[in-house]
Amino acid sequence: MPAWYQRNVIETAAELETDLTAGLTQSAVAARLEKNGPNELQKQPGPSVWQKILAQLKDFLILLLLGAAVISLFLGETSDAVVIFFGRHP
Incomplete structure (x- = not known):
């Protein structure tokens, strides 16, 4: 399997189990949110x-x-x- 940046759109959509025209279903969104958590960066503390x-x-x-x-x-x-x-x- 090629590196992620070498894959085409069809391969990427298949690997991510999503539909290119309809996107994710609400149940798929809820399942991914439950499994992976929100798509947010963690805030890093700055210098004191x-x-x-x-x-x-x-x-x-x-x-x-x-x-x-x-x-x-x-x-x-x-x-x-x-x-x-x-x-x-x-």
């Missing part, structure tokens, strides 16, 4: 807030800005440090 923060700290330019902010604080340039820390960055 801490994982996002740690990912940002791996970027060289972010570390460079943090270093500049710390140096600004030591030099007494508080306003520069605040702008670097809290300024709007795209």
Whole structure:
């Protein structure tokens, strides 16, 4: 039997036990839903807030800005440090 992407429409319909003109009967739909569950993708959890923060700290330019902010604080340039820390960055 050829791979799924090499099969023609007739072979695929026969394997899936469906009619190309009428589709599935309600009883066939109910049976497949019972057997396989709904046709939905499972939602994958995204990264946590801490994982996002740690990912940002791996970027060289972010570390460079943090270093500049710390140096600004030591030099007494508080306003520069605040702008670097809290300024709007795209």
